[in-house]
Amino acid sequence: MKGVVGGLRGGLLAEPLIFEIGGSGRYAPVVCEEEAGGDGEPFPLQEHLLREGVEGLAEVSEPEVVRHFTRLSELNFSVSKNFYPLGSCTMKYNPVVNERLARLRGFSELHPFMHPSFCQGALRLMWELERDLAEIGGMDAVSLQPAAGAHGELAGMKIIRAYHRERGDGRRKVLIPATAHGTNPASSALCGYEVAEIPCGDAGIIEASQLEGRLTEEVAALMVTNPNTLGLFEREICQVAEKIHRCGALIYMDGANLNALMGVAKPGDMGADVVHFNLHKTFSTPHGGGGPGAGPVGVKKELERYLPVPRLIERDGKIVWSEDFPESIGRVRSFYGNFGVMVKAYCYIRTLGGEGLAETSRMAVLNSAYLRKRLEQVLHLPYRAPSLHESVFDDEDLRHLGVSTLDIAKRLLDYGFHAPTIYFPLVVRGAIMVEPTETESKRTLDAFADAVAAVVEEAKTDPDLVKAAPHGTVVGRLDETRAARRPVLRWRAGEADRDR
Amino acid sequence: MKGVVGGLRGGLLAEPLIFEIGGSGRYAPVVCEEEAGGDGEPFPLQEHLLREGVEGLAEVSEPEVVRHFTRLSELNFSVSKNFYPLGSCTMKYNPVVNERLARLRGFSELHPFMHPSFCQGALRLMWELERDLAEIGGMDAVSLQPAAGAHGELAGMKIIRAYHRERGDGRRKVLIPATAHGTNPASSALCGYEVAEIPCGDAGIIEASQLEGRLTEEVAALMVTNPNTLGLFEREICQVAEKIHRCGALIYMDGANLNALMGVAKPGDMGADVVHFNLHKTFSTPHGGGGPGAGPVGVKKELERYLPVPRLIERDGKIVWSEDFPESIGRVRSFYGNFGVMVKAYCYIRTLGGEGLAETSRMAVLNSAYLRKRLEQVLHLPYRAPSLHESVFDDEDLRHLGVSTLDIAKRLLDYGFHAPTIYFPLVVRGAIMVEPTETESKRTLDAFADAVAAVVEEAKTDPDLVKAAPHGTVVGRLDETRAARRPVLRWRAGEADRDR
Amino acid sequence: MRRVYCPHTEAEVREMLRAIGAPSVEHLFREVPRELVRTGAIRVEGGLSEPELCRRLEALARENAAFGDFPQFVGAGSYPHFIPAAVAEVTARSEFSTAYTPYQPEVSQGTLQASFEFQSIVASLTGMDVANASMYDGASATAEAVLMAHRMAPQRPAVVISSALHPHYLQTVRTYASDLPGMELRTVPYTASGATDLEAAEACLEDACCLVLGYPNFFGVIEDLAAAAALAHEKGAYLVSTTQEALALGLLKSPGELGADVAVGEGQSLGLPMSYGGPGVGFFGCAQKFLRSMPGRVVGETRDERGNRGYVLTLATREQHIRRERATSNICTNHALCALAVAAYVSLLGPRGLREVAARNVRNAHYLAKRLSGIGRLRFFGPFFNEFVLERARAREIWEGMVQMGFMAGVPLGQWFPELDDCLLLCATEVHSREEMEKFARAFEEAAGGGA
Amino acid sequence: MRRVYCPHTEAEVREMLRAIGAPSVEHLFREVPRELVRTGAIRVEGGLSEPELCRRLEALARENAAFGDFPQFVGAGSYPHFIPAAVAEVTARSEFSTAYTPYQPEVSQGTLQASFEFQSIVASLTGMDVANASMYDGASATAEAVLMAHRMAPQRPAVVISSALHPHYLQTVRTYASDLPGMELRTVPYTASGATDLEAAEACLEDACCLVLGYPNFFGVIEDLAAAAALAHEKGAYLVSTTQEALALGLLKSPGELGADVAVGEGQSLGLPMSYGGPGVGFFGCAQKFLRSMPGRVVGETRDERGNRGYVLTLATREQHIRRERATSNICTNHALCALAVAAYVSLLGPRGLREVAARNVRNAHYLAKRLSGIGRLRFFGPFFNEFVLERARAREIWEGMVQMGFMAGVPLGQWFPELDDCLLLCATEVHSREEMEKFARAFEEAAGGGA
Numbered sequence A, B: 001m002k003g004v005v006g007g008l009r010g011g012l013l014a015e016p017l018i019f020e021i022g023g024s025g026r027y028a029p030v031v032c033e034e035e036a037g038g039d040g041e042p043f044p045l046q047e048h049l050l051r052e053g054v055e056g057l058a059e060v061s062e063p064e065v066v067r068h069f070t071r072l073s074e075l076n077f078s079v080s081k082n083f084y085p086l087g088s089c090t091m092k093y094n095p096v097v098n099e100r101l102a103r104l105r106g107f108s109e110l111h112p113f114m115h116p117s118f119c120q121g122a123l124r125l126m127w128e129l130e131r132d133l134a135e136i137g138g139m140d141a142v143s144l145q146p147a148a149g150a151h152g153e154l155a156g157m158k159i160i161r162a163y164h165r166e167r168g169d170g171r172r173k174v175l176i177p178a179t180a181h182g183t184n185p186a187s188s189a190l191c192g193y194e195v196a197e198i199p200c201g202d203a204g205i206i207e208a209s210q211l212e213g214r215l216t217e218e219v220a221a222l223m224v225t226n227p228n229t230l231g232l233f234e235r236e237i238c239q240v241a242e243k244i245h246r247c248g249a250l251i252y253m254d255g256a257n258l259n260a261l262m263g264v265a266k267p268g269d270m271g272a273d274v275v276h277f278n279l280h281k282t283f284s285t286p287h288g289g290g291g292p293g294a295g296p297v298g299v300k301k302e303l304e305r306y307l308p309v310p311r312l313i314e315r316d317g318k319i320v321w322s323e324d325f326p327e328s329i330g331r332v333r334s335f336y337g338n339f340g341v342m343v344k345a346y347c348y349i350r351t352l353g354g355e356g357l358a359e360t361s362r363m364a365v366l367n368s369a370y371l372r373k374r375l376e377q378v379l380h381l382p383y384r385a386p387s388l389h390e391s392v393f394d395d396e397d398l399r400h401l402g403v404s405t406l407d408i409a410k411r412l413l414d415y416g417f418h419a420p421t422i423y424f425p426l427v428v429r430g431a432i433m434v435e436p437t438e439t440e441s442k443r444t445l446d447a448f449a450d451a452v453a454a455v456v457e458e459a460k461t462d463p464d465l466v467k468a469a470p471h472g473t474v475v476g477r478l479d480e481t482r483a484a485r486r487p488v489l490r491w492r493a494g495e496a497d498r499d500r
Numbered sequence C, D: 001m002r003r004v005y006c007p008h009t010e011a012e013v014r015e016m017l018r019a020i021g022a023p024s025v026e027h028l029f030r031e032v033p034r035e036l037v038r039t040g041a042i043r044v045e046g047g048l049s050e051p052e053l054c055r056r057l058e059a060l061a062r063e064n065a066a067f068g069d070f071p072q073f074v075g076a077g078s079y080p081h082f083i084p085a086a087v088a089e090v091t092a093r094s095e096f097s098t099a100y101t102p103y104q105p106e107v108s109q110g111t112l113q114a115s116f117e118f119q120s121i122v123a124s125l126t127g128m129d130v131a132n133a134s135m136y137d138g139a140s141a142t143a144e145a146v147l148m149a150h151r152m153a154p155q156r157p158a159v160v161i162s163s164a165l166h167p168h169y170l171q172t173v174r175t176y177a178s179d180l181p182g183m184e185l186r187t188v189p190y191t192a193s194g195a196t197d198l199e200a201a202e203a204c205l206e207d208a209c210c211l212v213l214g215y216p217n218f219f220g221v222i223e224d225l226a227a228a229a230a231l232a233h234e235k236g237a238y239l240v241s242t243t244q245e246a247l248a249l250g251l252l253k254s255p256g257e258l259g260a261d262v263a264v265g266e267g268q269s270l271g272l273p274m275s276y277g278g279p280g281v282g283f284f285g286c287a288q289k290f291l292r293s294m295p296g297r298v299v300g301e302t303r304d305e306r307g308n309r310g311y312v313l314t315l316a317t318r319e320q321h322i323r324r325e326r327a328t329s330n331i332c333t334n335h336a337l338c339a340l341a342v343a344a345y346v347s348l349l350g351p352r353g354l355r356e357v358a359a360r361n362v363r364n365a366h367y368l369a370k371r372l373s374g375i376g377r378l379r380f381f382g383p384f385f386n387e388f389v390l391e392r393a394r395a396r397e398i399w400e401g402m403v404q405m406g407f408m409a410g411v412p413l414g415q416w417f418p419e420l421d422d423c424l425l426l427c428a429t430e431v432h433s434r435e436e437m438e439k440f441a442r443a444f445e446e447a448a449g450g451g452a
Ligand SMILES: Cc1ncc(COP(=O)(O)O)c(C=O)c1O
Pocket: A088, A089, A148, A149, A150, A151, A181, A183, A184, A225, A229, A254, A256, A257, A278, A293, A295, D331, D332, D333
């Protein structure tokens, strides 16, 4: 009875690759004006510079392109379609008006080298957004340049490195708890740091006592996520920060989980010296199936001079760019960051305001607590301390049935839900990380909890059904080993239709 | 194996009614500016005029609304997703740039009573569109007012009535061939006419000889569709027109099938006195799941003065509206017609031009001929004369298997295609009417022909599978008798979730 | 030959011709007489590339004064309201916009369910038992309502209709009714309150099938529907209420509650841009007794063979597809996508939001009326929603003057009502800020050159 | 309390608290120290309704000179090109825009297949064996390419980089490289042709892992990649080509064909608006040998258990999720939606359309260069794509003067290249009509006050 399981039925069809659709010689749409410069004259470039033509591109008509991608879109799950409780990803509703406003011609058709007198609107928006994020994070200055969270980490760790370097301090180590996201150690390494992992204790958080013996003069910083990836508030953060600072090191706070704390507690007040924000999580900009996002980085006063250039300054009543920050770490990318994303985050903040953001975090935590309450009746919860915006379960109770976290995740797809984040954080074996966000209704949370309960029941009564899931999707469980062993990363003419 | 038939698998879920989603007391988004007029003063209207509140509306949040309708959209088949060979409906590609242009603020946020000096752009567009349609149809003047094809028919038949009335001629009958679309007789009746049907002969067209004995002084007009709904060109149209005119009657031509003839032959040249255009068919404006469309009506010189008012005229170098046409039939609706639809049709014409429109018709006919060639190998074709933009098959060869046109149509849904128009025209028992349009590729036509062949094969080998189709859709075959016998036409609070 | 929206290459065309067995594409048109083909070529401008087209249309659009670029206080059947972005997000989904009428319900549940929701919303707003899936606009919906009343009471051929109805609606009713045997249209005047003269109506209701009133009427005035209903019913006629400003139904008592038998109107206010007058969407609600006499498509709830709930087009035996010349109407394509916009808009606002916006309209219109009443005078004393009639000598001139100053001061009424030649019909909605109204009032003062 | 994007009513909040067994929402935050909560409140402006928000943003947008309202001849890493409406139609589909990174491939085939198509397109355009699923932008892609070269040849710590690279790219490479043990950045000058001085490069390639050139470079000049490749390979270094104007790859020989080992760049030109500099999309192509050392996400083809083709994120062992500090890069979120736009744009145009547009860019830029060469002089004689450097005394002043006249006359180069203080970098693309170029040239003449 494949295909009619879990309430799923449907009309999804696999779609060929765009390269397999067209016919050679299809007419391309003309995207030029009629009159050209220098028409009639010989072509200005010499033949030897030019290629024959690009091989391997599709030759398709406009109707075929639109239909192809429309059909592909149907094969995607999205938060616009249903609940997407992907832990650590804050899949909240993406307000549609913000999309419309970001597309306004004055924003989207603006050249980055436009004379500052003719882009004051854009500059003021960024200026205000910098200040708003600083206020939200309890920081003193912000750069909007980084393109994503990991990019913000890179900038932030470079800042920490520059700070120590300026003081002639060659500290080489960064402490990172085992719960951290993989980008934390990777970003540290990219800055030339060695990573020292703080293991995860029973409490799931960093205990001040764990720092004993670890706080040498080699330590440049602690990277901490608060609430951490178990959803737990780092209760001892203030004591931890004090110790870190006392040894001359700095605190980098990964702000990916800020949706739990806006208007409740500020990273800056917890002792963070550097923090990054994920506009594509907390501030409701859509994730685009993997970006573009934006990862602004905020710092305390004494680190401000290291922020990436250019920076916005006020001069003669105008906002302008300045490169005149000799201690800056430099640029981490071209231009000023993902402006289009900033517009949406700005809209979000202006819509909610301070009190609205606080209520956002309150409701995100309420939703998580409610869902945790319901799910802990059917799933094992390894860390039982109160969690904030997300909670992490595991497959311990199911293992004896031969059913794993992966199976539960795949089976949930059949019920029309996206799976939680799985196998992360690494400290929980078979982790199932659930983050509902504040934009989901109780009705949806209940439906999801019911689905999880049903799947757990199935795992007991019909484990093979669960282990063979998903059944109702356009493809079944895909062979990832095969993909990695014999990588096929592109289409090539001639290999077309190999096996269709 | 329900749900995994015909290549269909999928992830469609039924969606509750919007009224079943919310919770009473949801906060509505504010769509007002902060400052209001007369705030603080007592409310200007007396209590007894006001209702308690509207019962039975949904109370839902913005995320719920967006998700609800996004999910509903998934339950729809559309030409943006796949081939939609609905005969008589000309389901061609709807150019997306035209959608964007129709939304330009200068068009969409324009008040219909704007001073003519400040809407010359809109007026010129309509002025040009009137002239272009006249040229395309071989007519002398056009009114863009009618909102759809049937509305154009109403206006056109009113014009014919006004023409006869002015000559003191009380003619009461309209001749309509049996192949005609139902709106033709219905529109005639709405104008107070009696309908006399011309039966369909073996050739499938009106033969001049059929008019013998029918052409009395009572006959006001002949309504004819060319090519007719069998896809056949009315070969004798010129002789027919001559006879009709000779008896003092007029020719109304239903232009719904104009996609077959643009740039090839003009209705006006065939003798049509009145013709309507379906902008939502021939001119690529999307059909919207049932409108809005636009059904401009064109007439020959001697009927111009009867066109609906207001009409566009030129005065002092400006285009303005005039009501000063005392013989006009009057208005058939408010304002000037579906302007938003006209913008798209205008864009389409400006993109294609005369030669492009002609090529459109040529390719539409080529596609139809090709598909007919392929389909006639598996389906019975009752009228074998050469057809133009569409062709009509029937279920004669399948009846002995107990399989009907309806079954074939439903089973095609499982293959991911929309069904052809079925049981129309009425002159063919179990009609299957296929119109591919010019925007489909050979690849798509072949895939559809393969699917039809496969279904016909199934009808022979496994008729029950076909008779129980569709299997891969969100709901199975719906009970239309029940719907009509105990009509439930609205949701009512309290009856909610009756049977979910 | 460059084909724009047709994918075929020359090679494919040849291949297809070969399969067909035709020597050329022209051969496929062999049934078309040569003399027709000789004159068949079309001469229209074309061949614009996409960027050229965009330039052209953007230039045309710029020649029009969009709302917002040009302060406007005009309603008169088409209203500027704020439309949340979520409405367009929904209606722009190509699954909705590029589908045909839902003839295959199993793959059209999106459109069908949305239409069912629209019907339910219309029924709720109008206070009617049932509603159809949409009409072209308010004017044609009104005409269809009159025809239905006539069908239901053929022995009563007269139609009594308020002269305070939107002139376009009245003219449309006249056109629709003009050829029906025995149908006679009688208009009744309005009173000093701006409402329909019910006494005059009484006098001509004797053999009438229906009485038709605007609610609010063209002057923005809120008619006394309850009294009209009592009167009509006493005389054996139906009361047809038509609403050109549907937002009013979010605040005012529903026509159904007040006794109307049929309630129709224009839904543009509920989520649709003005778009130079169309497309909007007609709505049509009525009492249960009219069920099988209603015009237009209706969607009904039913089940599939497994008991799942689903929606289908139903009561098709009323329609032209089956009944042909005996159909209840000739309408086929309606305004389904616009109905979807209404369903999205109304659901976004909910009953509270609708009431809030409607109340804001009332407040703003009254504020403006008060503000202008020093310059002109309110022509009518009846309660009004978001429009009112201002009388001032040389109204048409002032109006022209205001246009030159960059304001649309409503619409001059003289074009339809000679007796109101010195009157302007003005409108204020929630999109007008107090500041804009002040600016407008000052400009008006200037244009009028002083007091009343 | 009015909740904007959260659906809960007060009653629901109470019900949920009851189920949780918590006395209040605040109770859920009991682990947060009181002293933090005391200062936790945020003071930012907010509470705008949707219409207020729209007004605010529309006002901000109006303060910016959008392309089209203000004639511009600027490229320098962000290019005005015409984008067919079909691109936005596709990227606006919320199934694409509101999905996360495709961690569950069975319900993410849309994003995955589109990414696979993007990878194929990048590989084709660059002439490389493989490509990844996108990077942030051209600058960070260039930096990642340098890091990869370094990883592949750790025994060769130097990086030789052209000073004719986009200054932002160069600065970004510098930042990325700054803390890597032993890495040394050596810049090489450009010659009178505007191309990189390959002789100078030769001198410092000895212990270098790679040579990095722009193709075309920042001055629009088409570098001799073949010669550079021969040189680099002879010295045992990789050649990294970076392209800031991806449209050029539709016409010019591909970096792969010319011998580059890694070809990266910025894809904004292929379907993305300038958007004040971001988001664009970085692309990253390389030879097969780098496969397991590549940074960023890659999508690979595979099968499901029934043999159906499908796509998954693959080679994840390179990535931070698994490898943490030993990952090939820290990148996680990339620019997937922008990559989708590129896939749609390139597919719409096809190889013919791309070539046509690219050729039009060349023609227009050369036309403009010729037109202006009476007023200034071309600073470099190398072949160029759609940008060129014009030298004229007081260039910066003229540029300011042009701005006042309503034209952006490229970008003054003195800010990055003191030796080019009298130079402007100008650009013309297919969106500039001949008429606009004429107008611009006349204005330039006027601003410059006569001949060169
Ligand atoms: C806790 C945490 N830190 C960092 C990141 C990295 O952010 P990004 O993907 O925007 O680079 C993520 C997101 O996946 C995260 O969840």
